[in-house]
Amino acid sequence: MQKIINPSINQWQSLCERPALPQLDVQELVQQIFTEIKRNGDEAVKKYTGFFDDALIENVKVSAEAIEAAAQQIPQDLKQAIQLAKSNIEQFHASQQEQKKVIETTPGVECWRESRPIDRVGIYIPGGSAPLFSTVLMLGIPAKIAGCKEIVLCSPPDKNGNINPAILYTAQLVGITAVYAIGGIQAIGALAIGTESITKVDKIFGPGNQYVTAAKQAALNYGVAIDLPAGPSEVLVITDATCNPDFVAADLLSQAEHGADSQVILLSDSEGVTDAVIKALQQQTEALPRKETVLKCLQNSKAIVLATINDCVNFSNLYAPEHLIIASDSAESFVNLITTAGSVFLGNYSCESAGDYASGTNHTLPTNGYAKSYSGVSLDSFVKKITFQKISAAGLQNIGPAIELMAAAEQLQAHKNAVTIRLKSLNNV
Amino acid sequence: MQKIINPSINQWQSLCERPALPQLDVQELVQQIFTEIKRNGDEAVKKYTGFFDDALIENVKVSAEAIEAAAQQIPQDLKQAIQLAKSNIEQFHASQQEQKKVIETTPGVECWRESRPIDRVGIYIPGGSAPLFSTVLMLGIPAKIAGCKEIVLCSPPDKNGNINPAILYTAQLVGITAVYAIGGIQAIGALAIGTESITKVDKIFGPGNQYVTAAKQAALNYGVAIDLPAGPSEVLVITDATCNPDFVAADLLSQAEHGADSQVILLSDSEGVTDAVIKALQQQTEALPRKETVLKCLQNSKAIVLATINDCVNFSNLYAPEHLIIASDSAESFVNLITTAGSVFLGNYSCESAGDYASGTNHTLPTNGYAKSYSGVSLDSFVKKITFQKISAAGLQNIGPAIELMAAAEQLQAHKNAVTIRLKSLNNV
Structure with a gap:
């Protein structure tokens, strides 16, 4: 972790710059697969599933029996944990429902808005070693509250054609209407274009690798909306003398384990605190299973000491972090200064993990500086607000x-x- | 206008299809101009202003004196009309402010959202014969209510380097912070990249021709957000025996005069009403200054008779119109059936023109079927909603x-x- 003491304000902008991401030119591949899906439907989707996921699937749609069977495999305590998270996420997103307010702007001129669900939404859940069932909660729950008629989920199959049971269990729990065992470009293409078995959707949500990201961009040309521009995950933590350096180190590491391109920024008004956090980081890193990833991420990371916590918040506003933690007993006194962030965690017990899983807020957030102009996913992301007027x-x-x-x-x-x-x-x- | 009587439901989807738009391949031109702006700043912007607008401008920024002088040229009655519209638009958009609601999802876990303005927004107002000062109201007012710090406006200059005085007057009235006499690709490039005199913005709003549209798409690659995907304007009018065919014809024509590619759809449960509207269309068209444009538009337009008004609403939901007028005394009884539209006008006195100018609703709306997944511009478009949690x-x-x-x-x-x-x-x- 690079330590920078009292940089001048002219340096802030360059300190806020994210490393350039390697651009993978997969546009042509995306076009080829989309064109084949348009022509051959399911057949093309299955062909590329064989090619990329090494899985031969007969039906792209996961059967009700398979979903039922998956639920049996989930330990009871994990089920209860998922249900607690579901309840909190439901409460918070239900509170985002808008009440109809009729405004008579001039006598005889009434204007108002009403929300309507987006009819068909697609949720993409990446495969790989970690089954991101928490993202099924974060996207499926607001879709259900909004009243979307079709909420379909795609996730790549393993070599035996199966999806991780925790994903299937969560999908069933939140009321996903169909699950397809397909991933990558071919999944996004199927959602954007539609096939014999797969619903063409109006909007596509969810994270993914560069192939998925490129495919989501291409989906825009098919009249389909997407949730957010993609980018590596990031956290910025502001600390003062009242923080617990061990907690702060743990929060930085929880971001760093996402990948070598994750962004981790530590700000403080105290060099002593900064050094204590860096020391705790080194100690805690040793015990992590993803140590190598974490070390790579920390190489790109910065610890910056500024004169005051106000300066730290101002720097953070310029950086526009996806996650902002204010690790201070007086965190709340800085809320009004915060102008730009995806989600904010106040105080020493509000760890990012809480928002990632179970506090109730959404974890699908603008990253890579997009917090300057985008909000995270919320109930709003699943509805259209139609204006009405009666004159x-x-x-x-x-x-x-x-x-x-x-x-x-x-x-x-x-x-x-x-x-x-x-x-x-x-x-x- | 093509008349279609009782099409079977299988035909609905194809009846809803918009004509394919001519694709102008201007990507390369956009890239070239953006690259030059990045390298040469104002100089490049001025060069292309000379090239495309045939105007030699010394300063891209319009002076306070020029804006002041413009206001003097606006007749008093037009000023009062603009101020009435402003008041209504302000009232409706101010009503969209969200109250902070703290939700304790679990004891000790508090979650809420707070809105923050997008710092810097750019508003594009096309040039040409008609000065679209109403769009200055529709974009400038919510930006101001949101609290955006910089609200800059670009509009192409005439050959003498001037912007239409009605645009300048309205810009001053709503509190635009800077006006630049530049248009087209070079204006969008300047907003997306920034120059010596022009603020790089976080989000770009406003209509434009194919060059502007392509440039807005390219701006996305510079981390800038945009308001909505572009497309030709459209209206769908549902009529029953209680409508006034002359009013309906006038509404269809107010859409048709926008351009030959505008979409105009008439639905009714009565062939008699349909014929009466078509007859009124022919009569009213004769007197219009934009008669030729209107006639071209009407060639692509459809009048469809369906069994019931419920069917008409269902068809409309499938079509997803930008503007939906229900020309019926019982319009309000169909509100709950409406699932997809940009803005809805209820009853025989709610003409689209009212929403275009002065009722209070926004006229920047999703078109070309995007009403399936996008909302029109509102106060939400100018803010980020940040989630907070305190545990x-x-x-x-x-x-x-x-x-x-x-x-x-x-x-x-x-x-x-x-x-x-x-x-x-x-x-x-």
Whole structure:
């Protein structure tokens, strides 16, 4: 971990820069697979599943029996843990439902918004060694609360054609309507285009490797929306003398274990605290199964000492972290200063892991600086907010003359006419 | 206008298809201009302004004096009309502010969201014959309510280097912080990259031609967000025996005058009403200054008769119109059936023009079928909603064991450790 003491404010911008990501040029491959899916449907999806996942699958759709059987394999204590997380995530996301508020902007002119679910959503869950069933909770629960009619899930099969049972159990628990044992570009292509067995969806959610990311970008050209731009996960921790350096080190490591390209930033108003955290980092790293990944990540990481905690928050706003932890007893006093972050963890017991799994907030968040302009996934991500207006004859008489003047000034005569013809008919009554 | 009587439900999907848009391949041009802006800043922007707009500008930024002088040129009645529209748009968008709701998902675990403005936003207003000052209202007002620090506006200059005074007046009225007399690819490039005089922004809003659209897409690669995918404007009108065919025809024409590629759909449960509207269309078209454009648009347009108004609403949901007018005295009884639209106009006096200018709703809406997954521009478009969590020691004791189990099952040992180290320290107290 690189230690930087009191950098001048001119250096902040460059300290905030993320390392350039290796660009993998897979556009052509994505186009080829999408084109084949468009032509051959399921057959193409199965072909590429054989090719990339080394799995021969007869049906892309996972059967109800297989899902039922998977649930039997999950230990009771893990089931209870997942259910506790589900309950918290449900409460928080249900609180994001918007109440209808009718605003009479002018007498006789009523405007309001109503939310409607996005009909069909697709959730992508990566495969590999770690089964990310927590992401099934984070995406499936708000989709269900929103009322999405079809909530389909794709996850790559292992060599025997199976999906990890914890993913299947969680999918069933949250009410996923169909699970497909497919992954990678071919899964995103199937969701974007549709096949004989796979629903074409309106929006695709979920994390993935560079192939999945490129495929999600390509899906945009098929009229499908996506959740967020992709990027490596990151945490920024602000510490003062009231933090516990061991806790802080553990939080930094929980981010570092995600991958060598994860971003970990430590800020403090105290060099002593910084050194204590760095020491704890070294000690704790030794015991980790993903030690090598962690060490690579820490090589790119920075510990920066600034004059005050206010400066630390200002630096953080410029960096725009996905996760921001304020490890301080007075964390709450800095909330109003925070302008840019994905999710914020206040105080010494609010660890990022809590938000990753079970506090109730969503863990699908803007990274790579996108917190400057994007929010994390929430109930809003699964609905459209439609505006309505109801204008009475009297209402149109109140605002009509203004509309006529503005439309005429924009040289849109037919826009003006739509008002004029109504006002005339009212004058003739 | 093509008339279709009682199409079978199998035909609905193809009836909903938009005509394919001519793809203009301007990617290379966009890349070239962006690269030059990155290298040469203002100089490159001025060069392309000379090239595309035939205007030699010394300063890209419009002076305070020029803005002041423009305001003097606007007639008093138009100023009052713009101010009435502003007041209504302000009221409706201010009502979209979210109240902070702290949810205690488990004792000791508090979660909430807080909105923060996107710091820097750019608004693009096209040039050409019609000065779209109404779009300045629709984008500038919510940006101001959100609290965006920098709200900059770009609009192409005329040959004398000037921007239409109505645009400048409205920009000043709503509190735009800087106006640049630049347009097209070079304006979007300047906003996405930044130059000596032009702020690099976090998000770009506003309509534009194919060059602007391509440039907005390219801006995404510079970490900048955009408002909505682009597409031609469209209206779908549902009519029954209680509609006024003259009003309906006027509404269809107000859409048709936008351009030959505008989409206009008429639905009814009555062939008689349909014929009456078509007749009124023919009569009203004759008097329009944009008659030729309107006639081209109507060639691509459809009038479809279905069995019931319920069927009409179902068809509309499939079509996903940008604007939906229900021209019926009982319009409100269909609101709950509507699942997909950008903005909805209820009853015989709620013309689309009202929402385009002055009712209070936003006129920047998802088109080309994107209403399936996108909402129109609202206050939400100018803020990030940051999640916060505050977990007490007792709170972590309540949810910590569940987090440990889930993290272990996902093979993320460091995630588990972040909880374990805290729980251990609490047990040792």
